[in-house]
Amino acid sequence: MLDKAFDPQTAEPRLYEAWEKSGVFKPSGEGEPFTIVIPPPNVTGSLHMGHALNNTLQDILCRFERMRGRKVLWQPGTDHAGIATQMVVEREMAKRQEPRRTEIGREKFLEKVWAWKAESGGTIIGQLKRLGASCDWSRERFTMDEGLSDAVKKVFVQLYREGFIYRDKRLVNWDPKLVTAISDLEVENTEVSGHFWHFKYPLENGETYQFPIAYDESGEPTEWESRDYISIATTRPETMLGDGAVAVHPSDKRYAPIVGKKCLLPLADRYIPIITDEYPDPDFGSGAVKITGAHDFNDYKVAMRNNIKLYVLMDERARMLDADYIPEKYRGLDRFDARKLVVADIEERGLLIKVEDKKIMQPFGDRSNVVIEPMLTDQWYVDAEKLAVKAIRAVEDGKTRFVPENWTKTYYQWMHNIEPWCVSRQLWWGHQIPAWYGPDGHVYVAETEEEATKEAIARLTAEGYSLEDINNMRRNEGGEGPLLVRDEDVLDTWFSSALWPFSTLGWPNATPELGEHYPTNVLVTAHDIIFFWVARMMMMGTHFLKEAPFKDVYIHALVLDEKGQKMSKSKGNVIDPLILIDKFGADALRFTLAAQAAQGRNIRLSEARVEGYRNFGTKLWNAARFCEMNGCVYDAVFDPKSAKETLNQWIIHEAGIAASEATAALEAYRFNDAAGALYKFVWNVFCDWHLELTKPILLGEDGPAKAETQKATAWVLSQVMKLLHPFMPFVTEELWRETARRDSALVIASWPRRDEFPAAEKAAEEINWVIGLITAIRSARAEMNVPAGAKIPMLAIGADAAVSLRIDLYRDLISRLARLDELHLAASAPKGAVQIVHEGATYALPLAGIIDIEAEKARLKKEIDKCVKEIDGIDKKMSNPNFVDKAPVEIVEENRERRIAFVERQDKLSAALVQISQD
């Protein structure tokens, strides 16, 4: 006997454990493989709403395909998340007032991170299990596992040898707080209010020129002033100390007289040239731009083009350097303090023209949230432009498809404008770059130090060194220490993530998994990591496996709060999925997310919605209880095609429609449509009508009709459990086991196929007639204020043979559900009766003396008005010759039929109105 309600708190963990133990999440069977690799959550992470949605959708697909007999592998794992994890551990250390990482050294620090990972890294895995994720946990991977690390090394070395990876000194986005380089993608440009300072740079030797200050209509200058300076403007005054030139546009006549001359760089007291370059916009500011090649990406390009010297101003923490070209007073200052001082000093010298308030775009580190400083450093780069070629082609050729399709454009746009990818990070937690430097400064890239050393020895030997010379270069006496020094940097976390679809399957080894499960079927992710991750997996996959890593990329919504705002800790509007799971169960949360996962739209999550779908689960539970109480026991040998009762044929038919809708929707990643179709069927068809309609039979005497109805109802309920299982795995599994004491789990039951549901159009028509009539009677009763509990008689007026037959067949049903105590045929309606028109027949509720005649007249008039409106609309269409000529015949025919039906209805209603008026 089922309990009064499903208790997710106790049942969910129990059911999950049973699944996991039985090994049903492992790929099995001979079916066509179906593969998804999980977007690996950060080990530092805990489950947020985005994860909940992302993994619910993946789980729905996996469970769906598993039930369809596919050999499903949902490959799980976590990401080492270099910066994030290192930050977390450092914060913990600080909290415990332990020595800093720089004090304990690299090795000790890494031990601590590993220890932390061992202790806390499993949190999110446990949370995914609570959600019901059917991953094959026996295959769980971590991006810093041995195997995955080998893959990283191999990829790095091979890309280096093929010329796709190189080391270069150039301007890079530098995070002065985290003290590392970061990639373009890790920079967030944010608009902030800043200032625009206008400075005078005096010309060398007191030189002057005529600068136009007024123009006529044709744009010719009419007035000039004599200037002994050039005016520049900047949002970052402190960088002026590193200016190497002032640039103007070659077409800018105003500055033509002084191009090629020099001006004084104030404070630094250096002379810098005035040059021309295409970069300055004559219409912006003064038209003259200070060129600080070492601290601005645009200026860097100008400097490179024009051979302008670069002056590096800051150290790794963005403090002014101790360099001879920087005046002493600024050395050691933080860049923002230096800025204040520079402005003050410029003003003091009378060189400050003006200060404007200005909105400026400022780059911030996405992790550290400090202003990013362009810095000239040595870093490792991936030539993304070259790698992108095949990745772009895979999408162009339709090998990989974005769903919804419009993300294709976003992908192309970024891929076509891709910049070199800076992959080195000055961190400790991550994959240390497999590069070693020799005593001669030469770099050796190899998978092992041994190999690199061999190469170095060969190279040095070729240069004429003897073995003894070489051994003397080793880093300790006796010639036994290491010859090479390893690069200290680690790789960008996304470098290893980029290999995820094949590294997790065992690559570079030719494992059976790799052969079977690569390329994967679909990647499920949100749009915010298309560039970070999807694009890079595409590049690595097409390069190393010669095939794109997935057939489909399904881009799902972002989960926002009720007001449509992004959830963030700082805003305090975060809804914790685990709290919702505690409160309503994982099934409710999952169904909510699926039901709202319409393509191309974000999800606004509200608790009320989750509660609503929890209620849906309860509804299902109670439907099952009803079945149980009424002897509807699942019978494995019941054949739906054998059903003789119209009611049973009908519900099987309807279930078939719902099943094919859900199947088609899931195949098209239309999760909301699938969830909606099932919700509607279960609640509004199965529960509201089928179960109600079966009551007279099930509560009646035993007989073949009752026996068949019990089996058919149990069978439909079983199909429902299967269909809902991908969405609500827990409650359905529990019911599956409880209601039939089955030993085989629902999780591996077979997905309902269309051909299992015999179509029954005639039965559907008949039952829909019954439903329509009951609804019409209820509606009239309610409108006429007949007490809900009162049983009243009803007469079918002048019914034809067909209607009479149906009345006979369904008398009990109609009477019960419409609360009638009598239902028979009559030639005409008695006086003062409420008359109902349904599908061309009239029914009378003889309520003379009880009903309000005026109210009844009003009700009939309202109905007639509706008919008139419909008929007018149709007439308007039909009287348009173009419509009859050009519209498809079916449409015209449909309108003609609808008109006939409405006219008939109107006639009957009018007759009723006439009669009641005369009574």
Next chain:
RNA sequence: GGGCGCGUAGCUCAGCGGUAGAGCACUACGUUCACACCGUAGGGGUCACAGGUUCGAACCCUGUCGCGCCCACCA
């Protein structure tokens, strides 16, 4: 500056050429033996605006207004 998307019932959203829909909220009624996490009935919308295409437009096209998001070097 470029790209993507959105404006449909009080709220959140489906629908994307042929009879305007759902959930929640709201109103009235209901202790019918599965379920009040329920049932029955009901109210509520010039589908942002203006043009165009079409026999026919919420849906396709163009423009306008409003609102998001992403990318971009204006010092």
